[in-house]
Amino acid sequence: MTIDPTVLRTLERQAIELPSWAFGNAGTRFKVFSTPGTPRTVQEKLEDAAEVHRLTGLAPSVALHIPWDLVDDWGKLAAYAEDLGVRLGTINSNTFQDDDYKLGSLTHTDPRIRQKAVDHHFACIDVMHETGSQDLKIWLPDGTNYPGQGDIRGRQDRLAESLRTIYDRLGPEQRLVLEYKIFEPYFYTMDVPDWGTSYAHVTALGERAMVCLDTGHHAPSTNIEFIVAQLIRLGRLGSFDFNSRFYADDDLIVGAADPFQLFRILFEVVRGGGLEEGSPVAFMLDQCHNVEDKIPGQIRSVLNVQEMTARALLVDQEALRAAQDAGDVLGANGLVMDAFYTDVRPDLAAWREERGLPADPLAAYRASGYAERTVAERVGGQQAGWGA
Ligand code: LRH
Ligand code: MN
Numbered sequence: 001m002t003i004d005p006t007v008l009r010t011l012e013r014q015a016i017e018l019p020s021w022a023f024g025n026a027g028t029r030f031k032v033f034s035t036p037g038t039p040r041t042v043q044e045k046l047e048d049a050a051e052v053h054r055l056t057g058l059a060p061s062v063a064l065h066i067p068w069d070l071v072d073d074w075g076k077l078a079a080y081a082e083d084l085g086v087r088l089g090t091i092n093s094n095t096f097q098d099d100d101y102k103l104g105s106l107t108h109t110d111p112r113i114r115q116k117a118v119d120h121h122f123a124c125i126d127v128m129h130e131t132g133s134q135d136l137k138i139w140l141p142d143g144t145n146y147p148g149q150g151d152i153r154g155r156q157d158r159l160a161e162s163l164r165t166i167y168d169r170l171g172p173e174q175r176l177v178l179e180y181k182i183f184e185p186y187f188y189t190m191d192v193p194d195w196g197t198s199y200a201h202v203t204a205l206g207e208r209a210m211v212c213l214d215t216g217h218h219a220p221s222t223n224i225e226f227i228v229a230q231l232i233r234l235g236r237l238g239s240f241d242f243n244s245r246f247y248a249d250d251d252l253i254v255g256a257a258d259p260f261q262l263f264r265i266l267f268e269v270v271r272g273g274g275l276e277e278g279s280p281v282a283f284m285l286d287q288c289h290n291v292e293d294k295i296p297g298q299i300r301s302v303l304n305v306q307e308m309t310a311r312a313l314l315v316d317q318e319a320l321r322a323a324q325d326a327g328d329v330l331g332a333n334g335l336v337m338d339a340f341y342t343d344v345r346p347d348l349a350a351w352r353e354e355r356g357l358p359a360d361p362l363a364a365y366r367a368s369g370y371a372e373r374t375v376a377e378r379v380g381g382q383q384a385g386w387g388a
């Protein structure tokens with residue numbers, strides 16, 4: 001074994017939330033490919049998510065997107081999830097598919113439209129009370145396309161006011177998590193384009209407001225681990241939306257494009273105590289599977305996160321501190337690189353087996369017959385939400 005028992009005990013605590021929309025058909029604005037066996041209902045998305053958890057032990061909760069996952073009876077849905085061995089997690093609001101929001105939602109100049117967007121968040125909070133969800137995640141599509149189109153500062157003021165109204169509505173155990181994104185759907189300004197803007201808003205709101213870092217939402221060559229270190233240091237890193245990007249918001253399997261970057265991010269999470277008991281940092285995937293099979297895509301994703309977490313935990317922090325203090329540049333770098341280059345997969349397979357999980361979850365999935373069963377049973381699966 002390369003991994004010592006303390007590392008394994010820390011790994012025990014890792015939980016990675018799956019997005020319900022990862023199980024729906026997805027694509028680009030050019031084409032959505034439909035996959036046989038795709039869930040037709042939110043219940044079927046939960047079934048698929050539960051399958052990922054059953055095979056990996058890593059994904060005990062599922063994030064929902066409103067209105068994509070609307071149901072009449074949330075208590076019933078929560079019970080359904082529980083029967084499957086998972087629970088309902090983060091509630092994501094959606095103000096990006098309504099004509100009223102063309103020029104803004106929480107930032108709109110028209111008080112009626114702002115109120116409509118605030119009311120949508122109130123409805124999400126009502127859902128959270130019924131599902132027992134802790135986090136309301138707000139990703140705001142608001143922005144402008146042309147210089148002069150909007151008053152940048154006025155939009156910030158209206159955003160601050162809207163967020164305040166939403167935050168004040170939260171229950172004492174609930175959090176508001178504000179996600180940022182550099183561009184898209186608007187291309188000149190986004191109203192929450194970066195971690196600094198998100199941080200400014202959440203600190204103004206109060207202790208239960210946090211930043212969500214989506215790994216796909218930065219300019220090329222941004223040092224994301226620096227942002228991670230800083231937000232943890234400031235006590236405001238609430239959650240990750242993990243995915244991979246080559247170009248922009250590609251939403252590919254986390255760790256697929258740049259496993260070393262994922263390692264560096266997780267190293268800062270470990271360094272900042274983000275895996276310790278009671279840490280506020282929540283791990284989530286935010287991905288779509290356009291061409292690959294969805295359940296295996298999610299299995300691979302959670303395994304990638306676990307694998308890079310294990311490697312990050314292998315760094316000898318004490319030796320590293322000593323090397324850093326001694327000004328041993330290459331020694332310090334060597335300690336980090338040694339951990340990164342360690343293949344932990346056999347140890348993690350053994351770790352799974354000890355817990356009654358399959359050593360190879362992907363092979364176990366293929367052998368389970370689940371895919372064949374759902375293809376036969378489910379006809380006419382849903383899109384991930386975009387066209388549904
Ligand atoms: C926006 C985003 C946000 C949405 C999700 C579907 O790009 O990352 O988190 O809720 O995609
Ligand atoms: Mn996201």
Ligand code: MN
Pocket residue numbers: 214216217249286
């Ligand atoms: Mn995104």
